[in-house]
Amino acid sequence: MVSINKSKNKPLYEQIMFSIKEDILHQILLPGEKLPSVRELSTQLMMNPNTISKAYKLLEQEKVLVTVKGKGTYVNDEISSKRNQIKVDEIHQKFNELLIEANYWKIKRKEIIGWVNKSFNMEENTDGNSES
Amino acid sequence: MVSINKSKNKPLYEQIMFSIKEDILHQILLPGEKLPSVRELSTQLMMNPNTISKAYKLLEQEKVLVTVKGKGTYVNDEISSKRNQIKVDEIHQKFNELLIEANYWKIKRKEIIGWVNKSFNMEENTDGNSES
Amino acid sequence: MVSINKSKNKPLYEQIMFSIKEDILHQILLPGEKLPSVRELSTQLMMNPNTISKAYKLLEQEKVLVTVKGKGTYVNDEISSKRNQIKVDEIHQKFNELLIEANYWKIKRKEIIGWVNKSFNMEENTDGNSES
Amino acid sequence: MVSINKSKNKPLYEQIMFSIKEDILHQILLPGEKLPSVRELSTQLMMNPNTISKAYKLLEQEKVLVTVKGKGTYVNDEISSKRNQIKVDEIHQKFNELLIEANYWKIKRKEIIGWVNKSFNMEENTDGNSES
DNA sequence: GTGGTCTAGACCACA
DNA sequence: GTGGTCTAGACCACT
Numbered sequence: 001m002v003s004i005n006k007s008k009n010k011p012l013y014e015q016i017m018f019s020i021k022e023d024i025l026h027q028i029l030l031p032g033e034k035l036p037s038v039r040e041l042s043t044q045l046m047m048n049p050n051t052i053s054k055a056y057k058l059l060e061q062e063k064v065l066v067t068v069k070g071k072g073t074y075v076n077d078e079i080s081s082k083r084n085q086i087k088v089d090e091i092h093q094k095f096n097e098l099l100i101e102a103n104y105w106k107i108k109r110k111e112i113i114g115w116v117n118k119s120f121n122m123e124e125n126t127d128g129n130s131e132s
Numbered sequence: 133m134v135s136i137n138k139s140k141n142k143p144l145y146e147q148i149m150f151s152i153k154e155d156i157l158h159q160i161l162l163p164g165e166k167l168p169s170v171r172e173l174s175t176q177l178m179m180n181p182n183t184i185s186k187a188y189k190l191l192e193q194e195k196v197l198v199t200v201k202g203k204g205t206y207v208n209d210e211i212s213s214k215r216n217q218i219k220v221d222e223i224h225q226k227f228n229e230l231l232i233e234a235n236y237w238k239i240k241r242k243e244i245i246g247w248v249n250k251s252f253n254m255e256e257n258t259d260g261n262s263e264s
Numbered sequence: 265m266v267s268i269n270k271s272k273n274k275p276l277y278e279q280i281m282f283s284i285k286e287d288i289l290h291q292i293l294l295p296g297e298k299l300p301s302v303r304e305l306s307t308q309l310m311m312n313p314n315t316i317s318k319a320y321k322l323l324e325q326e327k328v329l330v331t332v333k334g335k336g337t338y339v340n341d342e343i344s345s346k347r348n349q350i351k352v353d354e355i356h357q358k359f360n361e362l363l364i365e366a367n368y369w370k371i372k373r374k375e376i377i378g379w380v381n382k383s384f385n386m387e388e389n390t391d392g393n394s395e396s
Numbered sequence: 397m398v399s400i401n402k403s404k405n406k407p408l409y410e411q412i413m414f415s416i417k418e419d420i421l422h423q424i425l426l427p428g429e430k431l432p433s434v435r436e437l438s439t440q441l442m443m444n445p446n447t448i449s450k451a452y453k454l455l456e457q458e459k460v461l462v463t464v465k466g467k468g469t470y471v472n473d474e475i476s477s478k479r480n481q482i483k484v485d486e487i488h489q490k491f492n493e494l495l496i497e498a499n500y501w502k503i504k505r506k507e508i509i510g511w512v513n514k515s516f517n518m519e520e521n522t523d524g525n526s527e528s
Numbered sequence: 529g530t531g532g533t534c535t536a537g538a539c540c541a542c543a
Numbered sequence: 544g545t546g547g548t549c550t551a552g553a554c555c556a557c558t
Contacts, residue, residue: 011465011542018229021236048543087237092247094230097150098223099251104153105219109252113245115224119231120241143548169530180550185531193457201275202530202557275557282493285500312558351501355494356511361414362490363515368417369483373516377509379488383495384505407533433545444535449546466542466545 004045012047016055021064024075031077035065038073062087133160134168136177144179148187153196156207163209167197170205194219268309276311280319285328288339295341299329302337326351397424398432400441408443412451417460420471427473431461434469458483 004015023029035041038056042049056073059065063084067073102112134151136144155161167173170188174181188205191197195216199205234244268279287293299305302320306313320337323329327348331337366376398415400408419425431437434452438445452469455461459480463469498508 009465013542018232022232025232025236051543054542083238087233088239091230091234091237091239095234095244095247096251098226098230099248100150100154100157102223102227103251104157105223106215107220107223109248112227112248115227116231116241116244116248119228119235145548171529171531180552181531182551183549186548188531199531200558201273201532204530277557282496286496289496289500315558318557347502351497352503355498355501355503358494359498359508359511360515362487362494363512364414364418364421366487366491367515368421369487370479371484371487373512376491376512379491380495380505380508380512383492383499409533435544435546444537445546446536447534450533452546463546464543465547468545 004047012051013055013058016041016045016052017059020055020059024064029075031075033075035073035075134173134177136179144183145187145190148173148177148184149191152187152191156196161207163207165207167205167207268311276315277319277322280309280316281323284319284323288328293339295339297339299337299339398437398441400443408447409451409454412437412441412448413455416451416455420460425471427471429471431469431471 004012004019008015020029020035024031029035035056036044038049038052041047042052045052056065056067060067060073063076065073066076099112133155134148136147136151140147152161152167156163161167167188168176170181170184173179174184177184188197188199192199192205195208195211197205198208198210231244268276268283272279284293284299288295293299299320300308302313302316305311306316309316320329320331324331324337327340329337330340363376397419398412400411400415404411416425416431420427425431431452432440434445434448437443438448441448452461452463456463456469459472459475461469462472462474495508
């Protein structure tokens with residue numbers, strides 16, 4: 001788990017954060033499960049431990065992970081389903097900017113909705129019907 | 133036209149690029165129209181000319197603008213409606229990442245589709261029905 | 265004659281110079297023939313007269329054109345076939361740089377030789393056999 | 397490596413770009429190898445860091461280099477052998493213009509083909525015969 | 529007056 | 544220590 005695509009323009013610590021969230025979403029990482037230690041992951045990914053550490057710390061701030069001193073870092077099993085309005089607003093804003101870009105480059109509404117549906121069908125199968 | 137919200141975490145030249153694309157989309161800037169000169173815009177936005185220049189040059193690479201040395205910078209009137217697959221792929225990828233984030237934070241599919249529709253109705257409100 | 269492709273990265277006066285040479289080569293302009301006046305060409309091409317003037321002046325320096333005061337500018341009919349070693353060296357150097365670029369981008373030798381032959385068959389039909 | 401002939405009419409950053417490509421072609425720089433840091437090269441070449449930075453960034457856009465923020469700039473080891481049609485077309489066009497110039501100045505086809513062969517033998521002298 | 533190039537030097541994010 | 548961003552200001556080629 002946690003595979004990183006070097007040489008992207010996104011900072012490594014963000015890629016790690018993203019990858020962990022993805023794993024939680026796909027239930028590769030389960031609530032309460034222990035994550036590899038900073039040292040372990042840093043050697044595995046051939047990265048500076050500080051980079052891993054930063055990712056863990058930020059995920060703690062986002063309440064995605066919890067660290068128990070002297071024991072390790074775990075997936076938070078309490079608040080994972082709580083809606084974080086600050087995050088939602090942040091994402092909303094990014095969405096809007098991306099939508100303007102998409103508009104500029106003549107990407108059709110249907111195409112975008114297709115992406116959205118595809119993503120949601122892959123991630124959560126609560127309601128399988130993909131037509132809006 | 134071209135107003136910038138300084139003191140955001142995004143680089144200024146990107147904000148300028150975004151703002152120009154927005155203006156073109158909203159037909160505040162028309163194809164073939166001349167943009168303010170680098171110096172002019174730099175004083176207007178209280179920025180260094182180099183920053184404006186960078187934005188213009190990057191937009192030229194994206195085929196959004198055309199610049200004629202010694203004359204000025206213009207909105208490209210040739211390829212503005214051509215689909216740029218590289219850009220589309222780039223946006224698609226960003227979308228997918230954002231969708232996973234959204235999924236993680238329990239944002240509903242309907243909510244996102246609402247954002248998409250709102251954006252598209254705002255931009256191309258010639259026909260109100262959502263068929264593109 | 266003399267058609268200019270605006271919005272290229274090459275300066276306009278160079279494009280004019282190039283275009284005139286092309287016309288001479290293709291015998292659209294014949295030795296001794298009179299060129300349009302600076303004013304005439306400037307209105308025809310929608311350009312600043314200074315730009316045309318600069319092109320003419322530089323072509324005079326290269327002995328491609330001759331200007332007779334009060335009469336006009338003409339294609340030089342004397343030295344057009346003389347080899348100008350400075351120019352040849354200049355071109356040779358540009359060729360070498362372009363060849364390294366070509367090499368870098370994995371363009372095959374055969375492809376380049378094809379370009380050369382095509383160009384020479386189009387321009388001069390002294391020896392028609394295009395195989396080396 | 398990377399030596400620059402200052403005081404040519406070509407911009408410094410282009411000379412740097414050219415020099416790096418040459419070094420890659422001659423295998424002085426190998427795929428995946430780290431380039432000198434912006435500051436290092438800037439002192440070595442007695443130039444401003446920004447100029448080096450510009451060259452590196454443009455080469456990144458051409459997929460020649462890959463830069464990892466906070467780590468350094470590397471020779472791209474992925475796509476270096478892939479044909480970039482845009483670049484090829486660009487070079488083709490420059491070739492054609494140069495060929496017309498050459499034609500005008502009465503440079504013989506054989507002479508040009510000689511240049512081409514010489515360049516290709518110098519670069520890929522694994523097999524001396526001119527079959528690519 | 530237009531954009532392009534270059535220098536000098538500051539500050540920041542990232543590793 | 545790495546590259547990225549931004550400012551300030553100079554000089555140049557082009558129109």
